[in-house]
Amino acid sequence: MKVPFANLTSQYRNLKPEIDQAIDSVLDSGNFIGGEPIRLFEKNFADVCSVKHCIGLGNGTAGLFLALKALDVGPGDEVITPAWSWISTSEVITMAGAKPVFADVDPAYYTITASEIERKITGRTKAVIIVHLYGQVAEIKRIKEFCDSKNISIIEDCSQAHLSEENGVVAGAVGDCGVFSFSNKNLGAYGDAGCVITNNESLAIKIRRLANHGGLSKDEHLMEGFNSRLDTIQAAILNVKLPLLSVWTKKRIELAQLYSSDLTGISGITLPEIRVDTIHSFHLFVVLAEKREQLEEYLSQREIQTLVHYPKALPFEPAYSYLNHKESDFPVSAHLQNVVLSLPLYPELSREQVVYVCKSIRSFYETF
Ligand SMILES: *Cc1c(COP(=O)(O)O)cnc(C)c1O
Secondary structure (H helix, E strand, C coil), rough: CCCCCCHHHHHHHHHHHEEEEEEEEHHHCCEEECCCCHHHHHHHHHHHHHCCCEEECCCCHHHHHHHHHHHHCCCCEEEEEEHHHHHHHHHHHHHHHCCEEEEEEEECCCCEEEHHHHCCCCCCCEEEECHHHHHCCCHHHHHHHHHHHHHEEEEEEEECCCCCCECCEEECCCCEEEEEEECCCCCCCCCCCCCCEEHHHHHHHHHHHHHHHCCCCCCCCCCCCCECCCCCCHHHHHHHHHHHHHHHHHHHHHHHHHHHHHHHCCCCCCCCCCCCCCEECEEEEEEEECCCCHHHHHHHCCCCECCCCCCHHHHHHHHHHCCCHHHHHHHHHHHHHHHHHEECCCCCCCCHHHHHHHHHHHHHHHCC
């Protein structure tokens, strides 16, 4: 049985008439920048997240960068961010002229914690970029209480956490702003796309200006900015998909439960734990696997595709060698990079495929 890591064409085939019609209507309108599909998406996505503002953008990385700029983060400032994440969350800090300060993550949940932020705080700390990794929300309430007491801004990277929740509050709605990517994520455009959500109106206007050459209309330039707008065609595609997001998320959660029950009791495997009072949206189903390389090879021979998110913790990437970090500075992240393994998980995956993956993993550990 073939189990590819992702299957974007099967989702497209299911939605082909609606998607094609949405794209056609943009092509017919002759309006490719701005317009109704974008306004509609921004309104509906803000509603889904129960926030006041959503600003559609070219991609998620630009959203993180613009959020820092809008919060006036720049030279002389430090921004705390997890050692265990995708590089977008730290590279934007450097690009904004500030210094990234890495914090290690929770050994059970793989997300940044209030206590690690507290350990890394200095007089120069201006903001934190927290990441709700794999779909698991970081302890946002505690982080918010701590950061409020120190007057530090919070940017929530929700690129992997569409519709994740803590205590009934959707990820992205607690910090100063939440940033989403729609580039191959749980809600995916057909190409790059992203947005920022916020309840802070002046921040929303500033981000919108920064993403459009410093103005809200064509020849207005109140400041310098750059160009990072959500494409009209991508917005039209997202408008077709957004109503399906909660059904897709439920499907992911069901399949994750199946994985967890079928993989229980295998001694080489550590299963993902879900923090209490949260909804984990399972962008990725990540296990910790002993003999990871051999397991990957074994599964690939059985036509099961797996990936590693991520092969190296950020402080150990060549891009950050100038910070001279040692593995002992980030023991959790240093361990995770050797053992994490992402199993296939998407709404179109069948229960039979999940059972087959679990059976194969079990037989690997029984054989070796
Ligand atoms: C995908 C991703 C991003 C970047 O999003 P793009 O739209 O590709 O720029 C940022 N942070 C995390 C955690 C991501 O997974």
